[in-house]
Amino acid sequence: MxxxxxxxxxxxxxxxxxxxxxxxxxxxxxxxxxxxxxxxxxxxxxxxxxxxxxxxxxxxxxxxxxxxxxxxxxxxxxxxxxxxxxxxxxxxxxxxxxxxxxxxxxxxxxxxxxxxxxxxxxxxxxxxxxxxxxxxxxxxxxxxxxxxxxxxxxxxxxxxxxxxxxxDPAPGPARPALPPPEALLPRRINGLPRAAHLALAIAAEQFALLAARPWRLTPPVPLQPQHRRTRLLHRELDAGQLAALTDRCHREGTTVHGALAAALALAVAGAQAPAGTRTVCIGSPVDFRTHLVPPVGPRDAGAYVATVPTYVRVGPAAGLWAAARGVTRDLRRSVRSRRHLALVSLLRLMSPPSAARSARAVTAVDRQGPGNVCLSNLGVVDFPDRVGRWELSGAQFVAGISVSGYLVATVNTSHAALHWNFTYIDGALGAERAGRIADHAVRTLLAGLRRTETPAPTEARG
Structure with missing residues (x-):
């Protein structure tokens, strides 16, 4: 440590x-x-x-x-x-x-x-x-x-x-004081061959970026960092829609995250991208608590997510479920190869020393960062329905964006609903355009629950 x-x-x-x-x-x-x-x-x-x-x-x-x-x-x-x-x-x-x-x-x-x-x-x-x-x-x-x-x-x-x-105001057990996340990375990521590992990771990222040539969301006029204001749009799926979604994802051989990312990519491309666009990059934050040595529990405060890019094929012939399976496959491959941990280690080289000397890093994030359009999905959150006589519902989270991108969707399931919050940078999108993207994503997903596409491959998992 x-x-x-x-x-x-x-x-x-x-x-x-x-x-x-x-x-x-x-x-x-x-x-x-x-x-x-x-x-x-x-x-x-x-x-x-x-x-x-x-x-x-x-x-x-x-x-x-x-x-x-x-x-x-x-x-x-x-x-x-x-x-x-x-x-x-x-x-x-x-x-x-x-x-x-x-x-x-x-x-x-x-x-x-x-x-x-x-x-x-x-x-x-x-x-x-x-x-x-x-x-x-x-x-x-x-x-x-x-x-x-x-x-x-x-x-x-x-x-x-x-x-x-x-x-009950009695405090629970005190949590331990932990070192930075980087100090808990596995030796294979954080050991002596780190320089070579990082070089390979950078090369792989550049190759994937060049091969995909994804369309990226950009503001109509350049926005200085201090002028980027995060705004919120709230959407959700009710219990019936959530049940239909999970069942369809199981049958299609994808995950709920894959379906949401595909719907978001199709919505962004439909509302923003020029004609002929084939690929949209969707960043997917990966929780790496269980990948640390020793693992970190959910009750330990800290930021333990790394965003990896997934390149979603879109266009007239691209269906929701085919795109969703592609997202699921790419994300699993990234996690298996510990790509997200390599990105955490990479911050040692990229994180600037101060805000006054951050312009180059902010420009690099604007041009190539995986959070340009992002979907952060926690899945099912274990939040109680009752505490004493109080009834609880609608537990969910919202993420600010700052300079990491222009559109973020945060998702979690709790209290028999899927909460889908969209945050965006005002000036890069505007309320009307952001609302169209959010509504388009929800409509695309719900329409996909009714539409029949090519059956999922036999290797598919729910």
Whole structure:
């Protein structure tokens, strides 16, 4: 575990790793937050969220940090947070719970307001309350965490613990202070032959890019990093549609992720790409917690995803299910070859030292980065339906984009629904065009559930 230099036991006091540093730099250019939401039906006692936030801080060492750097912005490191409390903000919602007021709050505030990196903590809580003090009282709870210390898995797990701690404020077991993700990579990735491994990985990426010649989403006019604002569109599939999707994916020999990525690629190509486009690159974040040595559990805060590109064939003759099988096949091949871990290791060479010296890296991401159009799918999330007398529903997450791309779809299944959130960079797309892509993707997927195509090969898996 080289790279771990903790201070007091259980505290994170160390330099940021290359991946953490890259996210920290992105966040300085344009906010890079991850947001989780759950709907809670019932009454929340006064101060319950403050006490629950305090319990979270005691459990998770990364919720007790801020980031300090040299005067020139280089050498960032985790230091003790100036304030050990997670701030709680209450929003009174006038409309009914189904009005989507929580999504408006995420769009207007949580995705565009950075967390206080210098004083910490790198998290905040929002309580969107409906009908307080009545039998119909309910809450949309939002937890926003910096991507420096969280991914979708982390923020949903923290939100689950927040609700549980609001019911019972006794803190759970304290999590260990972990080193940067790169320090836990397998020796085959992180050992002495690393330079050769990285050279091969770079060559393979360039060859795949040249062979695919994918169309990439680009803004009508260049957008400076500080002008990139993440916006949100919320969509979802109900229980019946979700059941039909999982059944059809099983019969077609693909995964739900493959079907969603194919529908997104077809939607992007239909709404954006010039005539004759044959390939769209869809980035697929891969959770590598179980691939580390030792493995990292979902309750350990941190960002443990690496985005690998999948090249989706589109066009008049391309069907949804053929494209979905191609995505599934390519993604499995990438994971088997540990391509995602090589990309994590590659950040040692690519992560700039500071925001002031990040222009070249941002340009490279714009030209070749796998997150240009991205689908982050957590699959089925184990989120309880009840905690005490509270009824819970709609647990889901939303990802900010910053400078990593222009369109991101975040997906998870919980409470008998598939939650499909689209975030986009305003100015690169605009609300109308982004809405067309989101609606086109949903329509394409639902139409594919009714359409018959060439049968799946016998080797297919669900």
């Amino acid at each position: 080289s790279g771990a230099r903790p201070g007091a036991a259980g505290e994170v006091r160390r330099p940021l790793g290359p991946m953490e540093r890259w996210y920290w730099i992105c966040d300085q250019l344009s906010p890079l937050n991850v947001v989780a939401r759950v709907h809670l039906r019932g009454a929340l006692p006064a101060g319950a969220l403050d006490r629950a936030g305090a319990a979270l801080v005691l459990e998770n060492p990364l919720l007790r940090v801020a980031v300090a750097a040299r005067p020139d912005g280089s050498r960032p490191r985790f230091v003790a947070a100036g304030d050990g409390r997670i701030p709680v903000r209450t929003v009174r919602a006038d409309g009914p719970p189904c009005s989507g007021r929580w999504a408006q709050e995420v769009d207007a505030v949580e995705l565009v307001t950075p967390l206080d990196r210098r004083s910490g903590p790198l998290a905040r809580i929002v309580d969107v309350v409906h009908d307080p003090g009545t039998p119909e009282e309910c809450h949309d709870l939002l937890l926003t965490v910096s991507h420096v210390i969280a991914d979708g898995t982390t923020v949903l797990e923290l939100l689950r613990r927040l609700v549980e701690s609001a019911h």
